[in-house]
């Protein structure tokens with residue numbers, strides 16, 4: 346019997362066509378507690394990682410920006426202030442639970458006029474060619490089934506000269522840090538997930554999916570293969586997180 350293609354969902358192998366549904370379950374489940382868990386898990390450091398992403402975006406008033414896998418809208422909120430009333434920010438995510446939390450949160454903070462929530466899949470972006478000055482994907486690429494397809498889709502929708510920024514967990518640069526981080530991820534994280542979000546499995550998936558994600562050099566090569574130029578990355582917190590940048594030629 347011919348077997349279908351499989352891919353990884355954390356450490357499990359699942360049929361390719363099942364992965365998106367499994368990822369969707371994770372984010373439906375964590376949406377309501379997502380922000381509080383982010384602060385708790387990272388000790389608030391995710392705010393610094395995101396601040397650096399904004400700095401490197403070079404965003405300016407009047408620009409058009411896509412924050413794909415934007416979730417609860419941390420980057421979107423910051424971009425909204427920068428691009429101002431003449432600019433536009435699309436908060437896009439495949440998951441309606443995350444988008445709903447994001448939209449409500451932005452409204453509560455009085456951020457609305459230039460932000461448009463859109464349900465969209467990073468692999469098949471429903472936007473014309475050459476639309477965006479900047480595309481960001483923060484802690485999202487890891488969850489996408491076909492990352493090459495998503496990178497090419499982002500390239501297509503960027504304007505020539507536009508930038509892609511990929512903020513994602515990556516590979517710690519020292520063995521000692523890797524050991525400590527493994528203990529933290531596989532022992533503490535699921536317990537925190539259970540206590541705060543009543544969901545140990547989703548936070549176990551988080552730890553596993555991080556280990557399955559391409560390391561710094563591999564992702565840089567993938568971006569070059571997709572057609573980006575001037576690709577570079579910056580390690581943060583010892584490489585636990587890396588910010589990759591690429592330009593559409």
Ligand SMILES: C[S@@+](CC[C@H](N)C(=O)[O-])C[C@H]1O[C@@H](n2cnc3c(N)ncnc32)[C@H](O)[C@@H]1O
Pocket residue numbers: 368372413414415416417418419437438439440443465466467468482483484485488489490
């Ligand atoms: C860890 S959250 C990151 C949210 C936000 N960017 C942040 O940094 O806080 C990952 C997000 O990726 C979204 N996602 C997963 N697969 C996706 C896909 N194929 N296309 C678009 N979004 C996707 C999930 O729904 C989820 O909201």
